Amino acid sequence: MIKQKKSPGYWQLELLLTCALSFSSLQAQSASDADKNAAQAAPASTTAQQTVAAPGVATDDDSYVIGVDDVLSINVWKENDISRSVPVRSDGKISLPLVGEVTAGGKTPKALKGEITDKLKSYISEPEVTVIVQEMRSKKFNILGQVARPGSYPLTSSMTILDGLSLAGGFRDFAKKKAIYVLRKKADGTDDRLPFNYNEVIKGKNSQQNVKLIPGDTVVIP
Numbered sequence: 290m291i292k293q294k295k296s297p298g299y300w301q302l303e304l305l306l307t308c309a310l311s312f313s314s315l316q317a318q319s320a321s322d323a324d325k326n327a328a329q330a331a332p333a334s335t336t337a338q339q340t341v342a343a344p345g346v347a348t349d350d351d352s353y354v355i356g357v358d359d360v361l362s363i364n365v366w367k368e369n370d371i372s373r374s375v376p377v378r379s380d381g382k383i384s385l386p387l388v389g390e391v392t393a394g395g396k397t398p399k400a401l402k403g404e405i406t407d408k409l410k411s412y413i414s415e416p417e418v419t420v421i422v423q424e425m426r427s428k429k430f431n432i433l434g435q436v437a438r439p440g441s442y443p444l445t446s447s448m449t450i451l452d453g454l455s456l457a458g459g460f461r462d463f464a465k466k467k468a469i470y471v472l473r474k475k476a477d478g479t480d481d482r483l484p485f486n487y488n489e490v491i492k493g494k495n496s497q498q499n500v501k502l503i504p505g506d507t508v509v510i511p
Contacts, residue, residue: 356427434510435464
């Protein structure tokens with residue numbers, strides 16, 4: 290049998306086709322690797338977002354009053370042995386090395402910073418102190434009755450009745466949405482009763498009923 294001799298042009302064409310196929314394969318592999326890397330990076334990014342802590346109350350804040358159960362971050366520059374996070378005890382005090390016991394309850398972060406700074410001057414030359422309320426646990430309100438998750442909740446600034454209801458998971462099936470009220474302690478120790486008609490407020494009526502909650506408020510959903 291006579292074998293047909295292939296021309297030089299035939300081999301050049303075959304070489305070009307082989308190179309083209311190899312290049313396409315490399316491109317597909319690169320795209321696949323990129324997709325895998327992106328898929329692996331996405332959960333890490335989501336996790337990073339979920340672990341970001343809400344900002345606390347800064348050192349120079351003059352409006353926030355520290356209370357029992359708040360967690361304070363005390364930092365003394367270049368003094369790692371003194372710097373730490375401490376909870377405010379039931380007696381309103383905290384304990385720090387060199388400083389000893391200090392009453393934190395009832396003071397602002399700025400006032401507490403000044404007191405700690407003064408006490409440290411006996412041991413450290415020109416101490417630089419920061420006080421941050423890391424976790425605001427002393428300010429709470431209560432939600433009772435026909436909601437998904439009744440209980441006691443931390444109170445953040447500017448939280449309204451609607452915000453509180455949302456935090457508690459919304460209403461149960463037989464909640465009387467027109468008869469909600471807030472119990473608020475008055476100076477003489479008696480309770481003031483503030484009505485809240487949910488059905489009207491969400492329609493833009495009587496929006497003044499959606500008051501800001503204050504520490505100790507109890508929202509009742511019959």
